[in-house]
Amino acid sequence: xxxxxxxxxxxxxxxxxxxxxxxxxxxxxxxxxxxxxxxxxxxxxxxxxxxxxxxxxxxxxxxxxxxxxxxxxxxxxxxxxxxxxxxxxxxxxxxxxxxxxxxxxxxxxxxxxxxxxxxxxxxxxxxxxxxxxxxxxxxxxxxxxxxxxxxxxxxxxxxxxxxxxxxxxxxxxxxxxxxxxxxxxxxxxxxxxxxxxxxxxxxxxxxxxxxxxxxxxxxxxxxxxxxxxxxxxxxxxxxxxxxxxxxxxxxxxxxxxxxxxxxxxxxxxxxxxxxxxxxxxxxxxxxxxxxxxxxxxxxxxxxxxxxxxxxxxxxxxxxxxxxxxxxxxxxxxxxxxxxxxxxxxxxxxxxxxxxxxxxxxxxxxxxxxxxxxxxxxxxxxxxxxxxxxxxxxxxxxxxxxxxxxxxxxxxxxxxxxxxxxxxxxxxxxxxxxxxxxxxxxxxxxxxxxxxxxxxxxxxxxxxxxxxxxxx
Amino acid sequence: xxxxxxxxxxxxxxxxxxxxxxxxxxxxxxxxxxxxxxxxxxxxxxxxxxxxxxxxxxxxxxxxxxxxxxxxxxxxxxxxxxxxxxxxxxxxxxxxxxxxxxxxxxxxxxxxxxxxxxxxxxxxxxxxxxxxxxxxxxxxxxxxxxxxxxxxxxxxxxxxxxxxxxxxxxxxxxxxxxxxxxxxxxxxxxxxxxxxxxxxxxxxxxxxxxxxxxxxxxxxxxxxxxxxxxxxxxxxxxxxxxxxxxxxxxxxxxxxxxxxxxxxxxxxxxxxxxxxxxxxxxxxxxxxxxxxxxxxxxxxxxxxxxxxxxxxxxxxxxxxxxxxxxxxxxxxxxxxxxxxxxxxxxxxxxxxx
Numbered sequence: 001x002x003x004x005x006x007x008x009x010x011x012x013x014x015x016x017x018x019x020x021x022x023x024x025x026x027x028x029x030x031x032x033x034x035x036x037x038x039x040x041x042x043x044x045x046x047x048x049x050x051x052x053x054x055x056x057x058x059x060x061x062x063x064x065x066x067x068x069x070x071x072x073x074x075x076x077x078x079x080x081x082x083x084x085x086x087x088x089x090x091x092x093x094x095x096x097x098x099x100x101x102x103x104x105x106x107x108x109x110x111x112x113x114x115x116x117x118x119x120x121x122x123x124x125x126x127x128x129x130x131x132x133x134x135x136x137x138x139x140x141x142x143x144x145x146x147x148x149x150x151x152x153x154x155x156x157x158x159x160x161x162x163x164x165x166x167x168x169x170x171x172x173x174x175x176x177x178x179x180x181x182x183x184x185x186x187x188x189x190x191x192x193x194x195x196x197x198x199x200x201x202x203x204x205x206x207x208x209x210x211x212x213x214x215x216x217x218x219x220x221x222x223x224x225x226x227x228x229x230x231x232x233x234x235x236x237x238x239x240x241x242x243x244x245x246x247x248x249x250x251x252x253x254x255x256x257x258x259x260x261x262x263x264x265x266x267x268x269x270x271x272x273x274x275x276x277x278x279x280x281x282x283x284x285x286x287x288x289x290x291x292x293x294x295x296x297x298x299x300x301x302x303x304x305x306x307x308x309x310x311x312x313x314x315x316x317x318x319x320x321x322x323x324x325x326x327x328x329x330x331x332x333x334x335x336x337x338x339x340x341x342x343x344x345x346x347x348x349x350x351x352x353x354x355x356x357x358x359x360x361x362x363x364x365x366x367x368x369x370x371x372x373x374x375x376x377x378x379x380x381x382x383x384x385x386x387x388x389x390x391x392x393x394x395x396x397x398x399x400x401x402x403x404x405x406x407x408x409x410x411x412x413x414x415x416x417x418x419x420x421x422x423x424x425x426x427x428x429x430x431x432x433x434x435x436x437x438x439x440x441x442x443x444x445x446x447x448x449x450x451x452x453x454x455x456x457x458x459x460x461x462x463x464x465x466x467x468x469x470x471x
Numbered sequence: 472x473x474x475x476x477x478x479x480x481x482x483x484x485x486x487x488x489x490x491x492x493x494x495x496x497x498x499x500x501x502x503x504x505x506x507x508x509x510x511x512x513x514x515x516x517x518x519x520x521x522x523x524x525x526x527x528x529x530x531x532x533x534x535x536x537x538x539x540x541x542x543x544x545x546x547x548x549x550x551x552x553x554x555x556x557x558x559x560x561x562x563x564x565x566x567x568x569x570x571x572x573x574x575x576x577x578x579x580x581x582x583x584x585x586x587x588x589x590x591x592x593x594x595x596x597x598x599x600x601x602x603x604x605x606x607x608x609x610x611x612x613x614x615x616x617x618x619x620x621x622x623x624x625x626x627x628x629x630x631x632x633x634x635x636x637x638x639x640x641x642x643x644x645x646x647x648x649x650x651x652x653x654x655x656x657x658x659x660x661x662x663x664x665x666x667x668x669x670x671x672x673x674x675x676x677x678x679x680x681x682x683x684x685x686x687x688x689x690x691x692x693x694x695x696x697x698x699x700x701x702x703x704x705x706x707x708x709x710x711x712x713x714x715x716x717x718x719x720x721x722x723x724x725x726x727x728x729x730x731x732x733x734x735x736x737x738x739x740x741x742x743x744x745x746x747x748x749x750x751x752x753x754x755x756x757x758x759x760x761x762x763x764x765x766x767x768x769x770x771x772x773x774x775x776x777x778x779x780x781x782x783x784x785x786x787x788x789x790x791x792x793x794x795x796x797x798x799x800x801x802x803x804x805x806x807x808x809x810x811x812x813x814x815x816x817x818x819x820x821x822x823x824x
């Protein structure tokens with residue numbers, strides 16, 4: 001291989017290693033820039049940013065430009081020949097132009113070793129790996145949802161949670177669609193208008209919405225629990241009447257039937273949800289029974305149907321309560337909506353057949369208050385009618401925040417020096433001095449710094465002190 | 472056949488170079504036989520002679536400076552004069568003087584009495600003991616190889632070398648050579664003390680320290696032939712560029728100057744130093760039997776060419792840094808080829824691993 005060929009081969013090697021080096025360096029710089037831009041874009045826009053992966057295509061131009069730049073850095077042919085001459089210790093033989101008759105000497109030179117070109121690329125490779133990890137992290141790291149305003153207040157999680165609650169309320173027909181959509185629209189407005197400079201406004205609005213949702217859910221829970229009790233009462237009463245159709249007195253049976261109709265109507269009331277789908281004949285019979293007609297309109301079959309419908313109604317309401325509870329809605333009373341024992345139809349029948357007073361309100365109370373200790377059937381002392389009402393409204397009861405006056409110390413801290421006077425201090429008209437401390441109630445007097453005014457009740461003790469006989 | 476003037480000079484052919492190499496090898500062998508243990512010094516001295524340069528030898532008394540010069544003059548069959556420089560030596564004692572002479576017929580006329588400088592090799596022993604006036608008398612002779620006495624200019628013999636010696640110790644009563652004088656010396660060579668083995672060899676082969684007479688003699692014709700061949704030794708452009716960069720880098724204001732130069736040097740080498748380096752590198756290439764000058768030739772002569780041309784700062788004396796160390800730092804810092812490798816890239820010869 002001639003010296004010129006060796007030089008050309010070495011220049012190719014140099015170009016490859018230098019290209020690799022520059023390419024790695026430029027790729028590192030590009031990856032870092034790409035990662036920073038990705039973070040900035042993902043933080044600035046609230047949209048899908050997967051298109052940023054196309055930035056990987058920029059690596060190819062970086063390597064192309066690195067190749068172009070490196071080609072200009074490849075040593076010239078004379079420099080390469082000088083390098084070969086030095087490394088092979090040829091004493092300048094290769095540096096002499098071939099036109100000066102170098103042949104007789106080059107034949108004596110023997111083979112020319114081509115020096116190796118190496119690159120200490122471990123640090124560069126390590127940094128390249130870090131840059132790649134940085135880009136991947138910039139693409140995949142979860143970013144807080146950006147807002148258009150730079151000082152936005154991030155209430156996304158709160159709104160998401162409230163949105164789920166509203167959807168549950170709409171799904172369980174506690175709220176109709178219009179009311180739910182109105183609430184969702186209000187939530188969107190809060191999200192758009194959330195301002196980090198004035199977060200109290202946003203939090204107040206969110207509190208208002210949360211209060212609306214809680215109120216609706218509390219009302220729904222309360223009604224559902226009340227309807228469940230009423231449905232259970234209807235179920236028990238229908239079973240008792242089914243057995244006592246023949247044994248009960250007619251007037252008491254009519255009273256019981258009217259109570260049954262009233263309870264059934266209440267149990268089918270709001271939250272009606274899907275409502276109760278009672279057979280038409282049963283509905284008419286219940287209406288007639290509610291009018292306290294003496295004619296018995298409810299047959300044993302109808303009573304059986306009514307009992308089954310009420311059992312179904314209870315399970316339906318139980319599902320509603322469970323759904324609300326899963327959504328964190330409603331203050332469900334476990335004693336009321338949980339495992340309570342309904343009134344025993346046999347006991348009820350016995351009570352109906354008894355000689356005690358068994359009018360309509362008494363029967364209603366007995367059937368609505370099913371549990372012991374809560375005004376149910378109890379012949380002992382303390383028997384009293386307990387009336388359960390709807391939960392009291394919170395309106396007007398909530399605490400009204402009041403801005404307290406700032407402390408006097410804060411006034412001093414906030415004070416600003418307006419000027420300095422060289423004159424004697426002058427009292428300000430209307431200003432009062434210190435009201436506390438050791439010098440309170442002291443009077444200035446000639447000859448003493450302060451004269452304490454002795455209270456009348458102490459004057460005797462002071463006088464005795466100064467009039468005591470000295471030894 | 473007439474050749475165009477722009478045609479590149481042809482390289483020396485092996486047949487032209489082989490007799491010269493043989494002759495110089497013989498001279499070196501004779502020098503080595505005369506003065507034991509100083510082979511590298513002999514090589515540099517011969518390179519200086521082939522470069523037609525003046526050489527300043529510095530060494531302790533008794534290391535063989537005078538013997539070397541006398542042996543060289545005997546080998547070259549050149550006329551050699553020795554002048555022992557003393558403080559009371561006058562310029563006329565070296566250059567010569569015009570005296571009034573009376574002929575046999577009674578006529579009187581002024582005649583020039585040639586001084587010892589009219590010779591081929593002037594051995595200026597302990598040159599730093601002469602007064603500055605006497606030292607300055609040699610400036611014209613060393614650079615222009617002529618002297619002017621009494622308004623008349625007289626050319627010196629050709630070839631003309633000044634081989635001066637000076638003692639690095641016992642400096643009381645001496646006059647350090649001025650920079651202009653020092654710059655005229657091609658080399659400043661330090662004659663080292665021989666080691667114990669060489670001393671034993673000297674004791675075994677020398678009676679009363681007398682060196683054996685050289686076995687060969689180079690005639691004036693063959694010497695001029697050597698000079699002719701020297702003219703044809705090629706200095707490749709990259710090597711010339713390297714010499715230029717080296718000399719330029721000896722100045723602290725140069726961009727390529729290494730840190731050791733910026734720290735310890737106040738004034739660098741002159742263009743005369745670059746010429747001296749190129750010529751002496753040519754001579755070394757010739758002694759090595761090569762028709763071209765390589766980087767290694769420059770690296771060999773650079774310390775001896777530059778060490779007396781660098782004016783060191785006070786910081787160098789404070790840090791006890793010598794000119795040789797500064798030049799060594801320069802040679803380490805400056806790449807011969809001028810190749811600027813990117814950071815992280817390395818060039819390794821196959822043999823180095």
